Amino acid sequence: MEKLKYEKPVISKITAGVPNKFGLPTKQKIITDIDGIAVPELIENYGSPAFVFSEKTIRKTYNDAKRAFETRYPKVQFAWSYKTNYLNAVCSIFHDEGSWAEVVSGFEFEKALLNGVSGSNILFNGPDKSEKDLEMAIDNNACIHIDHFDELYLLIETTRKLNKKARVAIRVNMDTGIYPMWDRFGFNYENGEAWNAINRIMLAQDLDLIGLHTHIGTYIMTASAYGVAAVKLSNLMVAISRKFNHWIKYIDMGGGFASKNTLKGAYMPGSETCPSFDEYAEAISNSIISSEIPHEHLPVLFLETGRALIDDAGYLLTSVLANKRSTTGRRTIVIDAGVNMLFTTFWYNLGVFPSKEVSSHAEETTIYGPLCMNIDVIREAINFPQVNVGDQLVIERVGAYNVTQWMQFITYRPNIVLIDLDGKTHIIRKSDTMETFNNSELNPKR
Ligand SMILES: *Cc1c(COP(=O)(O)O)cnc(C)c1O
Numbered sequence: 001m002e003k004l005k006y007e008k009p010v011i012s013k014i015t016a017g018v019p020n021k022f023g024l025p026t027k028q029k030i031i032t033d034i035d036g037i038a039v040p041e042l043i044e045n046y047g048s049p050a051f052v053f054s055e056k057t058i059r060k061t062y063n064d065a066k067r068a069f070e071t072r073y074p075k076v077q078f079a080w081s082y083k084t085n086y087l088n089a090v091c092s093i094f095h096d097e098g099s100w101a102e103v104v105s106g107f108e109f110e111k112a113l114l115n116g117v118s119g120s121n122i123l124f125n126g127p128d129k130s131e132k133d134l135e136m137a138i139d140n141n142a143c144i145h146i147d148h149f150d151e152l153y154l155l156i157e158t159t160r161k162l163n164k165k166a167r168v169a170i171r172v173n174m175d176t177g178i179y180p181m182w183d184r185f186g187f188n189y190e191n192g193e194a195w196n197a198i199n200r201i202m203l204a205q206d207l208d209l210i211g212l213h214t215h216i217g218t219y220i221m222t223a224s225a226y227g228v229a230a231v232k233l234s235n236l237m238v239a240i241s242r243k244f245n246h247w248i249k250y251i252d253m254g255g256g257f258a259s260k261n262t263l264k265g266a267y268m269p270g271s272e273t274c275p276s277f278d279e280y281a282e283a284i285s286n287s288i289i290s291s292e293i294p295h296e297h298l299p300v301l302f303l304e305t306g307r308a309l310i311d312d313a314g315y316l317l318t319s320v321l322a323n324k325r326s327t328t329g330r331r332t333i334v335i336d337a338g339v340n341m342l343f344t345t346f347w348y349n350l351g352v353f354p355s356k357e358v359s360s361h362a363e364e365t366t367i368y369g370p371l372c373m374n375i376d377v378i379r380e381a382i383n384f385p386q387v388n389v390g391d392q393l394v395i396e397r398v399g400a401y402n403v404t405q406w407m408q409f410i411t412y413r414p415n416i417v418l419i420d421l422d423g424k425t426h427i428i429r430k431s432d433t434m435e436t437f438n439n440s441e442l443n444p445k446r
Contacts, residue, residue: 314399
């Protein structure tokens with residue numbers, strides 16, 4: 001029998017939060033591969049760090065969500081939230097599954113068109129739509145979700161100028177019991193602003209009001225809040241039919257479903273506490289079906305789910321650069337992926353796991369990124385096994401927002417890889433190179 005390796009004993013005080021009812025794990029979870037492809041192989045081919053997306057997980061998650069809604073409501077349409085992850089390869093998978101596009105800028109609008117989405121299948125949200133953006137949206141017959149009165153007036157002017165009609169919805173904000181309330185987008189329900197906007201739109205010759213939209217927030221952990229929101233939009237729909245004898249075609253419940261990530265400071269892991277797609281679907285469909293809307297006029301239910309559909313499909317592979325002890329004796333490790341490419345680390349205690357068997361001696365550890373910045377902390381306190389320089393780690397559930405909100409800083413941004421359904425790997429976004437910079441920088445001659 002092989003002699004066991006000597007490991008020096010450690011005395012550890014537990015300060016990494018209060019252990020929850022599951023206690024501290026006795027066995028360290030490891031992630032050796034992604035969809036059957038070994039982590040060392042991925043790092044050898046694509047470098048470290050590298051983002052890796054699983055097409056299998058994307059399609060499975062999408063179909064789980066679709067099934068949850070379609071078994072409860074007759075007309076459901078998802079629209080992929082571009083800002084959550086607008087890598088063309090990722091968007092194309094959602095479009096292939098039947099998803100429309102939900103965009104919040106002219107840039108995203110053009111990206112969706114280039115991804116082959118027909119203009120009439122684009123929902124155009126957000127407070128920043130220039131006259132040029134509105135013209136593009138009108139010309140492409142998109143659904144324009146009006147955010148504020150100034151946009152409404154600009155849109156009326158633009159339709160007159162082009163002598164064309166626009167298909168519109170309004171974004172409605174409301175009290176659903178979730179605080180702080182997101183009241184900065186759209187028109188308020190409770191104070192009558194939304195009703196006022198509806199009346200102005202119904203008066204405008206060239207605007208065709210076809211939808212009502214809301215997006216109550218993000219990472220909403222209470223499914224019943226969606227039930228409240230759906231009741232309020234249903235009420236507006238009924239009021240419109242009473243006054244104008246006009247039936248709204250769709251109710252758009254926005255995004256905001258929680259992913260299985262764990263929020264900082266949470267007592268229980270997100271995988272235990274976040275509502276399932278079934279719970280969200282139950283709350284929303286109950287409200288609409290039981291409202292006063294006659295069943296022959298039931299609207300199409302749009303969902304702009306972002307985070308909950310893509311977080312689980314994204315991984316960040318990273319390597320250990322150094323082991324250190326802080327002046328207080330605390331173990332720290334430095335890895336080669338920083339907060340500049342992990343924006344969601346400010347909200348979540350991201351799961352970080354070794355990629356091979358490790359010693360079972362865990363110690364409270366701080367995980368730092370490689371940036372020369374004090375804020376570059378991936379995990380403040382995590383019970384983590386001893387690892388060596390060069391060991392490869394996997395950070396899970398990083399598919400949402402990180403590769404759109406990331407920022408180039410100090411060094412190149414990494415490759416992004418997709419593992420397709422056949423287990424083949426593809427680079428879907430190349431890492432930066434010196435040319436990336438030199439192509440857009442200009443240095444005036446002196
Ligand atoms: C960001 C956004 C979404 C997606 O939100 P998630 O929280 O990622 O599901 C949907 N609709 C609108 C209007 C958004 O701004």
